[in-house]
Amino acid sequence: MMRWPALITVVLAVAVTAPVRAERTDLPPTAAVDEALDSDPGVTAAAARVDAALSRARMLDAGTHEVTVTGNYLRRTIDQVGSYDEFDAIVGRAVRLPGKASLDRAAGALGVEVAENLMEDARHQAALTLSGLWHDWLLAGELYRNDAATVASYQKALQATELRTALRDAAALDVDQARSALAQAQAQLTVSASTKQRTRAMLAATYPGLPLPAEPPALGAPVLPAESLPQLRNLVIERSHEIRAADREAARLDVVARRVRQDRVADPTIGVRVLSERSGMETGIGVVASMPIGGSYRRAAADQASADANVATIDLLQARRMVEATADTDLIDAQTRIAAWRATQVAVESAAAAAQRMARGQKLGAIDLTDLLYAERQANDARRSEIMARAEAARGLFKLRIDSHTIWAPGHEEHK
Numbered sequence: 060m061m062r063w064p065a066l067i068t069v070v071l072a073v074a075v076t077a078p079v080r081a082e083r084t085d086l087p088p089t090a091a092v093d094e095a096l097d098s099d100p101g102v103t104a105a106a107a108r109v110d111a112a113l114s115r116a117r118m119l120d121a122g123t124h125e126v127t128v129t130g131n132y133l134r135r136t137i138d139q140v141g142s143y144d145e146f147d148a149i150v151g152r153a154v155r156l157p158g159k160a161s162l163d164r165a166a167g168a169l170g171v172e173v174a175e176n177l178m179e180d181a182r183h184q185a186a187l188t189l190s191g192l193w194h195d196w197l198l199a200g201e202l203y204r205n206d207a208a209t210v211a212s213y214q215k216a217l218q219a220t221e222l223r224t225a226l227r228d229a230a231a232l233d234v235d236q237a238r239s240a241l242a243q244a245q246a247q248l249t250v251s252a253s254t255k256q257r258t259r260a261m262l263a264a265t266y267p268g269l270p271l272p273a274e275p276p277a278l279g280a281p282v283l284p285a286e287s288l289p290q291l292r293n294l295v296i297e298r299s300h301e302i303r304a305a306d307r308e309a310a311r312l313d314v315v316a317r318r319v320r321q322d323r324v325a326d327p328t329i330g331v332r333v334l335s336e337r338s339g340m341e342t343g344i345g346v347v348a349s350m351p352i353g354g355s356y357r358r359a360a361a362d363q364a365s366a367d368a369n370v371a372t373i374d375l376l377q378a379r380r381m382v383e384a385t386a387d388t389d390l391i392d393a394q395t396r397i398a399a400w401r402a403t404q405v406a407v408e409s410a411a412a413a414a415q416r417m418a419r420g421q422k423l424g425a426i427d428l429t430d431l432l433y434a435e436r437q438a439n440d441a442r443r444s445e446i447m448a449r450a451e452a453a454r455g456l457f458k459l460r461i462d463s464h465t466i467w468a469p470g471h472e473e474h475k
Contacts, residue, residue, distance in 0.1 A: 084276065084279060085197055085276040085277060085278055085279045086193070087193065087269060087270075089467075091268075091269055091270055092186075092189065092269075092467055093469075094268055094269075095189060095266040095268050095269040096182050096185050096186055096189065096467070097182075098268055099181075099182070099185040099266070101181045101184065101185055102178065102181050102182045102185055104181070105174070105177055105178035105180075105181040105182075106178055108174045108177065108178065109171065109174040109175055109178050111174070112167075112170045112171045112173070112174035112175075113171055115167060115170055116164075116167030116168060116170060116171050117167070118167070119163040119164060119166055119167035120160075120163065120164050120167060122155055122160065122163065124152055124153035124154065124155065124326065125152065126150065126151070126152045127149075127150075127151050127152065127328075127330075128148065128149070128150050129148065129149045129151075130146065130147065130148035130149065131146065131147060131148075132144070132145070132146040133145050133146070135337075143336070143337040143338040143340075144335075144338045144339075145334075145335060145336045145337065145338070146334070146335055147332060147333065147334035147335070148332070148333055148334075149330050149331070149332045149347055150330050150331050151328050151329060151330020151331070151347065151349075152328065152329065152330065153326045153327065153328040153329075154326055154327060154328075154329060155326055156321070156324060156326055156327075158321060159318060159321055159322070159326070162314055162317055162318040162321065163318065165314045166311055166314045166315050166318065169307050169308075169310050169311035169314060170311055172303075172307040173304050173307045173308045173311060176300040176301075176303045176304035176307060177300070177304050179300040180300040180301050180304060182468075183300060183461065183462075183464070183468070186461050186467045186468070187458065187461055187462075188265065189265075189266060189269075189467075190454070190457050190458065190461055190467075191454070192258070192261055192262040192265060192266075193262060194450055194453065194454045194457070195258045195261070195262075196255070196258040196259055196262050196275045197275050197276065197278045197450060197453075198258075198278065198446065198447065198450035199251065199254040199255040199257075199258045199259075199275065200255055200274060200275030200276070200277075200278070201275075201277065201278040201446045201449075201450070202251045202254070202255075202443060202446055202447075203248070203251040203252055203254075203255045204277075205251075205439075205442055205443060205446060206244065206247050206248040206251045207248055207251075209244045209247070209248070209439050210241065210244045210245055210248050212435075213237070213240050213241040213244045213435075214241060216237050216240070216241075217234070217237040217238055217240075217241050236429060236432060237432070240432045240435075240436070244439075255275070259271065259275070278446065278449060278450055278453065279453070280449065280453075281396075281397055281400065281449065281452040281453045281455075281456050282453075282456070283456070284456075284460060284465060286463075286465065288390055288393055288394060288459065289390065291389075291390070291459050291460065291463040291465065292386045292387065292389065292390040292459070292463075293386070294463035294464065294465065295382065295385065295386035295389060295459070295462045295463045296379075296382055296383055296386050298463060298464040298468075299378075299382045301378050301381075301382055302375070302378050302379050302382050304378075305371070305374055305375040305377075305378035305379075306375055308371050308374070308375075309368070309371040309372050309374070309375045311371075312364070312367050312368040312370075312371040313368045313371075315364055315367070315368070316361070316364040316365045316367065316368040318364075319360050319361045319363075319364035320361045320364070320365075322353075322357060322360070322361075323353045323357045323358065323361055324353065325350055325351040325352070325353055325357075326350075327348055327349065327350040328348065328349045328350070329346065329347075329348050330346070330347050330348070331344065331345070331346060331347070332344065332345050332346070332347045385462060386462065389455070389458055389459040389462055390459065392455040392458070392459075393452075393455040393456050393458075393459045396448070396451045396452040396454075396455040396456075397452045397455075397456070399448050399451070399452070400445070400448040400449050400451070400452040402448075403441070403444050403445040403448040403449075404445060406441045406444065406445070407438075407441045407442055407444075407445045409441075410434075410437045410438040410440075410441035410442075411438050411441070413434050413437070413438070414434040414435050414437070414438040417434040417435075
């Protein structure tokens with residue numbers, strides 16, 4: 060039958076209570092993670108949007124007004140006088156009124172900040188996806204190894220029972236029961252093998268550049284970070300790129316609203332006109348100016364811009380609430396999953412001890428094989444529950460660390 064050494068449980072319990080900064084051995088190398096996240100399609104698209112925002116900022120700095128050249132030429136004929144060549148030309152350019160250029164530059168700079176924060180948030184979301192897929196693979200591998208050990212144990216039990224039956228020390232019914240238990244374990248192993256292959260395929264397809272070993276690493280114990288869990292919860296909010304992007308967007312739209320209100324007074328166009336009439340007999344040069352008179356359209360545009368700014372302010376409040384909710388649930392998940400995992404450790408020890416006593420009793424003939432197989436199934440169920448609880452605890456802690464930008468995020472100590 061399978062055994063679960065108490066030493067492993069003690070080691071796991073000590074590991075989770077000792078805050079460390081060392082990178083876990085069951086995680087991919089940081090350099091490989093960086094490359095995988097930076098090449099994620101969502102991240103590369105967000106990086107391209109940063110380039111677009113930089114171009115828009117340069118456009119706003121330059122302004123939309125350009126030099127305009129207009130002119131005409133005609134040949135005029137006067138009866139009994141003659142024909143003359145005549146032309147005139149105007150070179151003009153609209154000029155932004157004072158204050159408008161600075162607002163345009165501010166809007167462009169804020170747009171770049173929005174795009175940069177959205178790019179960082181896209182990288183953060185990619186890190187969460189990678190973490191989820193990676194932990195799915197770790198869990199599948201650990202369950203597969205457990206189920207493989209279970210099958211090996213039942214195979215030995217079946218061989219021993221068949222030998223005892225041949226020696227007339229066990230009934231044929233015992234062989235049937237042992238064979239049935241082995242078949243159930245093999246069925247579970249088949250499912251585990253399929254899950255392991257499927258999770259690896261999903262991980263490889265989503266992040267093709269991430270080097271994967273043939274088999275998933277052993278699932279380690281959840282490791283508490285150097286910071287306390289409440290501190291990480293606060294960092295989730297403080298370092299949120301989602302909140303920062305919403306804040307910068309609200310500021311940008313406020314600047315845009317002020318710019319549109321200023322645009323109710325249109326920019327004037329100033330130019331120089333030169334003319335030649337009667338084949339140069341008359342020439343002239345002068346200054347021309349024009350200016351649109353704003354009306355209902357410009358008033359409506361200003362109202363729309365103000366409404367957009369109000370919406371952005373509400374969006375900022377909503378983003379902050381959502382991030383705070385995420386931080387709170389991250390903290391609760393991490394705390395409760397660790398507690399649940401510790402409880403499963405006790406269950407594993409108790410089930411393993413009971414199965415061992417049953418095995419000794421069965422060898423002495425005091426316990427039926429049916430009772431032994433039942434105890435071993437309970438022990439196996441307890442081990443599987445512990446593995447799943449361990450994976451959930453590790454997943455919860457890791458999500459809290461990713462959301463707090465203390466791992467897999469450029470610029471922080473744990474990332475180096």
